[in-house]
Amino acid sequence: MYITSLKADGFRNLHAVQMSPDRHCNLIIGDNAQGKTNLLDAIWLMTGCKSFHGAKERHYLGFDADHFRCEMEFYDDRRTRHIAYTTTREPRRRTITINGVDTAKTGGLFEVFHCVAFSPADVEIVNGAPERRRAFMDLCACQLRPSSMRHVNRAALLLAQRNASLQNAAKGKLQRSDVTLWDAPLAQTGARIACMRAAYVRSIAPLCEQLYSVMTGGSERLTLSYRSAVYGTQPLPEQPTDELTAQYLACLASHLDDDLHAGYTTKGVQRDDLLLTIDNNPVQIYGSQGQRKSTALVLRLAQAHLYNEKMKRSPVVLLDDVMGELDERRQRLIYDMVADMQVFITLCHPSSLRIGQRGLTVKMVNGKLSQP
Ligand SMILES: Nc1ncnc2c1ncn2[C@@H]1O[C@H](COP(=O)(O)OP(=O)(O)O)[C@@H](O)[C@H]1O
Numbered sequence: 001m002y003i004t005s006l007k008a009d010g011f012r013n014l015h016a017v018q019m020s021p022d023r024h025c026n027l028i029i030g031d032n033a034q035g036k037t038n039l040l041d042a043i044w045l046m047t048g049c050k051s052f053h054g055a056k057e058r059h060y061l062g063f064d065a066d067h068f069r070c071e072m073e074f075y076d077d078r079r080t081r082h083i084a085y086t087t088t089r090e091p092r093r094r095t096i097t098i099n100g101v102d103t104a105k106t107g108g109l110f111e112v113f114h115c116v117a118f119s120p121a122d123v124e125i126v127n128g129a130p131e132r133r134r135a136f137m138d139l140c141a142c143q144l145r146p147s148s149m150r151h152v153n154r155a156a157l158l159l160a161q162r163n164a165s166l167q168n169a170a171k172g173k174l175q176r177s178d179v180t181l182w183d184a185p186l187a188q189t190g191a192r193i194a195c196m197r198a199a200y201v202r203s204i205a206p207l208c209e210q211l212y213s214v215m216t217g218g219s220e221r222l223t224l225s226y227r228s229a230v231y232g233t234q235p236l237p238e239q240p241t242d243e244l245t246a247q248y249l250a251c252l253a254s255h256l257d258d259d260l261h262a263g264y265t266t267k268g269v270q271r272d273d274l275l276l277t278i279d280n281n282p283v284q285i286y287g288s289q290g291q292r293k294s295t296a297l298v299l300r301l302a303q304a305h306l307y308n309e310k311m312k313r314s315p316v317v318l319l320d321d322v323m324g325e326l327d328e329r330r331q332r333l334i335y336d337m338v339a340d341m342q343v344f345i346t347l348c349h350p351s352s353l354r355i356g357q358r359g360l361t362v363k364m365v366n367g368k369l370s371q372p
């Protein structure tokens with residue numbers, strides 16, 4: 001898919017921004033704090049997902065604006081679609097339309113528009129808590145099947161309900177049976193999520209291994225494996241079986257005493273992790289800063305590539321502040337991998353791009369776009 005028209009006004013510091021992006025390469029240059037990342041944020045907003053670098057939606061409204069409006073037209077390889085996203089300050093109200101039709105929830109956007117965003121914050125997938133890696137697996141897997149988002153959200157809701165019951169049971173307000181009421185639906189959804197994550201990691205692992213090898217000139221070996229808190233590293237099928245659900249249920253039952261003691265559910269998909277190793281050593285423990293960054297880069301490249309392959313259409317690629325600090329080999333690898341995709345690259349200095357590129361170059365100054 002690719003964006004043919006983009007408008008943003010009142011969104012952070014962006015002011016009357018209008019852009020007709022190039023089908024392939026769009027370079028956004030500008031000094032620091034001018035609004036380059038904000039422009040990518042405005043595109044990302046259309047995916048219906050939380051910010052790719054951890055920003056909060058309540059901070060999107062421009063300081064002096066009474067509303068923001070972002071609009072986009074894109075071609076999804078079958079037809080042109082239009083999204084308009086408006087938020088007003090008083091009263092605080094969000095309106096989203098897809099082809100002129102109101103969609104109440106951001107989930108509607110997730111069904112239609114997909115980006116892969118590269119950001120310096122990606123290194124947190126490697127360095128951060130397992131939660132970051134679970135979020136990575138879930139978002140990537142759901143991009144390939146947006147309806148799976150329903151299960152991910154449901155699992156979180158069921159878990160919160162079971163945890164609330166555990167706390168109430170600890171206070172003597174509820175019985176054990178009030179807690180175990182949640183076990184069957186939680187086991188069913190949890191087993192499904194474990195299978196989804198396992199399948200995703202299985203498809204992405206060889207690709208990551210190969211890309212990492214190219215990136216390092218074959219000197220190091222990266223491996224990925226999914227570790228389920230319930231199933232360990234046992235191979236899982238694409239879809240959950242009754243046996244796996246029963247195994248999940250048994251796991252919840254055998255840890256009930258621990259859970260009552262802890263006041264939360266101690267076993268389940270909320271404890272899963274994605275294991276990343278270089279030459280058999282966990283990257284988050286033994287990796288150098290460079291190895292961590294390269295690993296994060298490879299994960300994103302593989303995400304984009306797999307989406308392209310499985311969905312038979314390309315995602316829109318956002319490269320925020322990543323190209324500038326990479327050597328020529330890495331820049332070239334990224335560039336080759338996203339060659340057929342529409343890409344938006346932010347950079348302070350165009351000269352830090354060591355590879356020739358054609359397409360559109362615009363300059364961001366104080367929230368406004370101009371010709372360089
Ligand atoms: N809600 C907002 N309203 C107005 N300006 C904002 C808002 N949020 C951030 N900014 C401004 O945006 C600028 C940073 O933009 P950013 O896109 O991160 O810059 P960069 O070009 O370095 O990527 C800062 O000057 C900041 O004050």
Ligand SMILES: [Mg+2]
Nearest residue numbers: 036037321346
């Ligand atoms: Mg920036």
